[in-house]
Amino acid sequence: xxxIATFHYLAVAAALFVLGxxxxxxxxxVLVSLLSIELIxxxxxxxxxxxxxxxxNLYGQVFAIFVTVIAAAQVIVGLGIAIAFLRSPxxxxxxxxxxxxxxT
Amino acid sequence: xxxxxxxxxITDYLLMLPMLELAIFALGILLIDLMIPRRWxxxxxxxALAGTLFAAACVWxxxxxxxxxxxxxxxxxxxxxxxxxxxxxxxxxxxxxxxxISAVYLHVEDEHRGEYYAAMLLSVVGMxxxxxxxxxxxxxxxxxxxxxxxxxxxxxxxxxxxxxxAFKYMLHGALSSGIFVYGLSLFYGFSGGTNLATxxxxxSGLNAxxxxxxxxxxxxxxxxxxxxxxTGLLFEIGAAPFHRRIAGAYEHAPTSAAAFxxxxxxxxxxxxxxxxxxYGLWSLRLVYIPVLIFVAIASLTVGNIAALFQTNTKRLxxxxxxxxxxxxxxxxxAVGTSQIGSAGFVEGFKGVLIYLIAYTLMNLGAFxxxxxxxxxxxxxxxxxxxxxxxxxxxxxxxxxxxFLLSLAGIPPTAGFLGKYYVFQSLFEGKHYALAxxxxxxxxxGLYFYLKIAYGMFKRVPKDTVRLRVDTAxxxxxxxxxxxxxxxxxxxxxxxxxxxWTLAIQQSRHASAVPK
Numbered sequence: 264x265x266x267i268a269t270f271h272y273l274a275v276a277a278a279l280f281v282l283g284x285x286x287x288x289x290x291x292x293v294l295v296s297l298l299s300i301e302l303i304x305x306x307x308x309x310x311x312x313x314x315x316x317x318x319x320n321l322y323g324q325v326f327a328i329f330v331t332v333i334a335a336a337q338v339i340v341g342l343g344i345a346i347a348f349l350r351s352p353x354x355x356x357x358x359x360x361x362x363x364x365x366x367t
Numbered sequence: 368x369x370x371x372x373x374x375x376x377i378t379d380y381l382l383m384l385p386m387l388e389l390a391i392f393a394l395g396i397l398l399i400d401l402m403i404p405r406r407w408x409x410x411x412x413x414x415a416l417a418g419t420l421f422a423a424a425c426v427w428x429x430x431x432x433x434x435x436x437x438x439x440x441x442x443x444x445x446x447x448x449x450x451x452x453x454x455x456x457x458x459x460x461x462x463x464x465x466x467x468i469s470a471v472y473l474h475v476e477d478e479h480r481g482e483y484y485a486a487m488l489l490s491v492v493g494m495x496x497x498x499x500x501x502x503x504x505x506x507x508x509x510x511x512x513x514x515x516x517x518x519x520x521x522x523x524x525x526x527x528x529x530x531x532x533a534f535k536y537m538l539h540g541a542l543s544s545g546i547f548v549y550g551l552s553l554f555y556g557f558s559g560g561t562n563l564a565t566x567x568x569x570x571s572g573l574n575a576x577x578x579x580x581x582x583x584x585x586x587x588x589x590x591x592x593x594x595x596x597x598t599g600l601l602f603e604i605g606a607a608p609f610h611r612r613i614a615g616a617y618e619h620a621p622t623s624a625a626a627f628x629x630x631x632x633x634x635x636x637x638x639x640x641x642x643x644x645x646y647g648l649w650s651l652r653l654v655y656i657p658v659l660i661f662v663a664i665a666s667l668t669v670g671n672i673a674a675l676f677q678t679n680t681k682r683l684x685x686x687x688x689x690x691x692x693x694x695x696x697x698x699x700x701a702v703g704t705s706q707i708g709s710a711g712f713v714e715g716f717k718g719v720l721i722y723l724i725a726y727t728l729m730n731l732g733a734f735x736x737x738x739x740x741x742x743x744x745x746x747x748x749x750x751x752x753x754x755x756x757x758x759x760x761x762x763x764x765x766x767x768x769x770f771l772l773s774l775a776g777i778p779p780t781a782g783f784l785g786k787y788y789v790f791q792s793l794f795e796g797k798h799y800a801l802a803x804x805x806x807x808x809x810x811x812g813l814y815f816y817l818k819i820a821y822g823m824f825k826r827v828p829k830d831t832v833r834l835r836v837d838t839a840x841x842x843x844x845x846x847x848x849x850x851x852x853x854x855x856x857x858x859x860x861x862x863x864x865x866x867w868t869l870a871i872q873q874s875r876h877a878s879a880v881p882k
Contacts (some may be wrong), residue, residue: 273556280549287542296538303545310552318559323552326504326561330548333511337544340515341537344522348530 272313280306293345297338304334379440382447382499385425385455386492392418393488400481408479412470412839415484416463419491423459426452435870443562444502453720453868454498454638457727461631462491464731467843469623472738474837476524476621483523487627490516494635498642503551503561506639510547510603514540517632520624521616532619539602539612547599553592554647563647570650584654593651597658600643603636605629606696607665610689614673617685622741622748625681626734629688630727637695637723645702645716652703659700664804666693671811680737681748683815687774688730690812694789695722697805701792713869715792720865722785725854729773729782732847736767739836739844753819755828763836764823766848773851775816776809781854784861 279302286299308327315323380387396414403410430452437448466484473479489512496509518540522533555561558569573584583589602609617625644655670690677683698718705711739760740747757764773782786809793802836844854861 283545284542287538293534300538300541300545303542303549307545307548307552310549311555314552314556314559317556320559322504322559322561323555326507326552326555329504329508333508333515336511336515337537337541340518341534341541344518344530344534344537347522347525348528348534 269313269317272309276306276309276313279303279309293349297341297345300337300341301334304330375441378438379445382429382438382440382445384429385422386495388425389418389422389488389492389495392421393485393492396481396488397485400485405479408481409470409474411479411481411484412466415466415488418488419459419463419466422491423456426455426459439501441505443564444505445496445499446501447499449868449870450638450642451495451499453864454634455495457634457724458491458494458498458631461634461727461731462487462627464735464843464847465623465627465631467839468626468731468735468738469621471837471840472621472623472741475741478524478621483520483624486516486519490514490520490632494631494638497635498638500639500642501563503554503563503566503647506642507544507548507551510635510639511544513632513635514544514603517624517628520627521620523621523624529619532615536612536616536620543599543602543609546595547602550592550595550597550599553588554596557589557592563642566647567649570648573650584651589651590654593648593654594658596643596648597655600636600640601662604633604640604692605636605689606662606692607667607669607689608662610666610669613689614682614685617681618679618748622681622734622738625684626731626738629684629734630730633688633692634723634727637719641699641719644699656700656703659696659703660801663693663696663700663801666690666696667804667808668693671808671815674815675811678750679748680750680753680819683750683819684730684733684737687812687816688726690808691722691726691774693808694786694805695719695726697798697801698722698789698792700801701789701796701798704798705796709795711792711796714788714795716869717862717865718785718788718792720868721788721858721861724861725773725781725785725851728847728851728854729770729780732770732844732851733767733774735840735843735847736763736770739763739834739840742835745830750819750822751829754822754826755831756823756834758831759828760834760836763834763844766844767823768820769848769851771816771820773855775813777813779852779855781851783855784858 283299283302283306286302287296290296290299308330311323311327311330315321315327392414396411399414400408400411429447433447433449433452437446437451439446466487469483469487473483493509493512493516496505497513500506500509518533518537521536522530554566558566560566573589598609605613617629620628644652648655666689670686670688670693674683674686674690677686698715701711701715702719705715737748740752745752753767756767769780773780776782776786790802790805793805
C-alpha cells in the first residue's frame with residue numbers, strides 16, 4: 264500500500280487551487296464565486312499544513328490559522344456587499360454579476 | 368532585541384505604538400459616532416485627522432530613537448527600519464489629505480458616517496504592517512486588513528450599480544490575495560520558515576546551484592511560487608494585465624475613497640512589493656526581471672492608450688495611475704538589473720521612492736479638484752464637467768493645471784523629478800530601448816493631460832455659476848499644490864530624505880541578512 268507523503272497533499276492542494284481559480288474566472292454567480300475563493304484559500308492552507316508536517320515546525324500551522332480567519336472576514340464583507348445589491352426584487356444569490364452594462 | 372525565547376518586551380509594544388494608536392482611534396470613532404447628533408458628524412473626520420497626527424508624532428518619536436539598521440520586534444516579524452518609517456510618513460500624509468477630501472464629499476452625499484473613517488484608519492494599520500513586516504504572515508495579515516477595509520470604502524454608497532462594482536472589486540481582490548497566499552505557502556515549503564530572512568537565505572542558496580537541494584531558479588515549482596506571489600503583488604499595485612478591476616472601482620466608488628485607494632493603498636502595495644522582491648527574493652531576480660519588463664511596458668501601453676478615450680475623469684485618472692505604475696516599474700527594472708550599491712541600483716531605487724511621493728501629491732490634488740465639482744445634484748465626474756473651470760473657479764483651475772503638468776511630467780513640478788530619476792537610472796543601466804519607450808509614452812500622456820487643461824481654460828462652461836469650494840477641500844488642494852511645486856523647484860529636502868532612507872537599504876542588502 265502506498266504511503267501518503269507530502270507530495271500527495273500538494274497534488275490535492277494544486278487541484279483545489281486550479282479549480283478555485285477557474286471557478287472565479289468562469290462562473291458568474293455570486294455564490295459560486297465566493298465558494299471558489301474559499302477553495303483557493305483552502306488550497307493554500309493544505310499546502311501550509313503539509314509543509315508544516317514536513318519541516319516539523321509550527322510556522323505553517325500558525326499561518327494557516329491566520330488564513331482561515333482572513334477567509335472568514337473576507338466572506339463576511341463580500342456577502343455584505345452582495346446583499347446590498349441583491350435587495351432588489353428580481354435578484355437572488357445565483358444572480359449573475361457579469362451581465363451589467365458596465366463591464367470592467 | 369529578543370530572540371523568540373523570552374516573552375515580548377516593552378520595545379515591541381513601542382514599535383507598534385502608531386498602529387495601536389490608530390486602531391484605538393478607529394474603535395473610538397465607531398463608539399463616538401453613535402452618541403453624536405447628525406449636525407456634529409464632522410467630529411468623526413476631526414477625530415480621524417487627530418488620529419493620523421498622533422500617529423505621525425509616534426512615528427517621529429520612533430524615528431528619533433531608531434538605530435541605523437532598524438529594530439526587530441515581535442519575534443523577528445516586525446522590522447522597523449528607515450524604509451518602513453519613510454512609508455509610514457507617506458501613508459499618514461496621504462491619509463490626512465484623504466480625510467479632508469472625504470469630509471467634504473460625504474457631507475455633499477449626505478452619508479456622513481463614522482464607519483467610513485474607522486475603515487480608513489484600520490486600513491492604514493494594515494498598510495503599516497505591510498511596510499514594516501518582515502514575516503510573510505504579518506505582511507499577509509496587514510494586506511488583508513487593508514483590502515477588506517477598502518472593500519467597505521468602495522461599497523460605501525449602497526446603490527445597486529455601485530454595489531455591484533464594489534462586489535467585483537472585492538472578488539478580484541480576493542482572487543489575487545488567494546493566489547498570493549498560495550505562492551507564499553510554496554515559499555514556506557521550500558525554505559522552512561515564514562520569515563523573509565529565511566526565504567532570502569534559501570533563495571540565495573539556489574543561485575549557488577546547490578546540488579543537494581536539486582533545485583535552481585528555473586525549477587518549474589519555484590517559477591509557479593514566484594509567479595503566484597508576483598501576481599498578488601502586481602494586482603495590488605494595479606499593473607497592466609491585472610488592471611481590469613481598477614477603472615470600474617474608481618468610477619463607482621465615492622470619489623474620496625477612490626483617492627485613498629489610488630494613492631495610499633498603492634503606496635502600501637509598493638512597500639510590500641519592494642520588500643518582497645528586493646529583499647526576500649533578490650536572488651531570483653534573473654527570473655522575475657523579464658516579467659517586470661513585460662508588465663511595465665504593458666502598463667504604459669494600456670494606461671496611456673485607454674486614457675485617450677475616457678470621458679469620465681475618475682476613469683481617466685485610473686488609466687493614468689496604471690501608466691504611472693509602468694514608469695515606476697521601469698525604475699524597479701533598473702534596480703533589479705544592476706549590482707547592489709552601483710549607480711543604477713541607487714538611482715533606480717531613489718527614482719521609485721521619489722516618484723511615489725510625487726504621485727501621492729499630484730493624484731490626491733487632482734482628486735480633490737474633482738471632488739470640488741460634486742455639488743448638490745451635480746455628479747461632476749465627466750471630463751466635460753471640467754470645461755471652463757477657469758471661469759467658475761480661477762484658483763482651482765490654475766492649481767489643477769499644476770497637477771496635470773505634474774502628472775504629465777513637465778518641469779518644474781514633482782512629477783518631473785520622479786520621471787527624471789527613473790530615466791536617469793535607465794541610462795545608468797544602459798536600458799536605452801526601455802527609456803525610449805517610456806519617453807514616447809510620456810508624449811501620449813502630455814496629449815491627454817493638456818487636452819483637459821485646454822478645456823479648462825478655453826471652453827465655455829455649461830454652468831456659469833461660481834464654484835463654492837469648501838475650506839477643508841481648499842486646504843487639501845492648497846497643501847498638495849504647494850508641495851508639488853516646492854518639490855519641483857527645490858528638491859533637496861526630498862532627495863535628502865530618500866538618501867537617508869536608502870542608507871539602510873543598501874547596507875542591509877550588502878551585509879548578511881538578520882536573524
